[in-house]
Amino acid sequence: MAELPPLGETLLPPDAADPAATALEMDELWSFVLKKTGKRWIWIALCRRTRQVVAYAIGDRSQQTCQRLWEAIPEVYRSAHCYSDFWKAYGAVIPEEQHTAVSLRSGQTARVERFNNTLRQRLGRLVRQTLSFLKSLVMHDSCLRLFLHRYNCNRAAILT
Numbered sequence: 503m504a505e506l507p508p509l510g511e512t513l514l515p516p517d518a519a520d521p522a523a524t525a526l527e528m529d530e531l532w533s534f535v536l537k538k539t540g541k542r543w544i545w546i547a548l549c550r551r552t553r554q555v556v557a558y559a560i561g562d563r564s565q566q567t568c569q570r571l572w573e574a575i576p577e578v579y580r581s582a583h584c585y586s587d588f589w590k591a592y593g594a595v596i597p598e599e600q601h602t603a604v605s606l607r608s609g610q611t612a613r614v615e616r617f618n619n620t621l622r623q624r625l626g627r628l629v630r631q632t633l634s635f636l637k638s639l640v641m642h643d644s645c646l647r648l649f650l651h652r653y654n655c656n657r658a659a660i661l662t
Contacts, residue, residue: 510576512654527614528586
């Protein structure tokens, strides 16, 4: 089986003419492996302009996992302004001048919240009440990675 390229290779370049348009929306959603006590958090950074997933990290809901998400963001997107909820890990990791914590009602994270719904709809294994749950960490990570690559490539094809 062929290896997937890094997620960054599926991204359209940021808009150099309008850096403000390349804002990132960040959020996290939980899933589980084997049983509900085996929670895994999926952290997502979504480009507002292209609606592509710029980076993701899987882990717990800690500052360390948020740091891994931040480090996974490609260098060309690292200077983008980031919008997230009020989860304290974001404020501890993202530089203060680049981060705005907003409420759900503000609409500033609507795209990433919608993407989370899309992720749950298209990957039945991530639905909260399902019979098709994942039984291994490897399959959890592989299914998610494959979906994100395919999603980004489809978004790129639509936008070009």
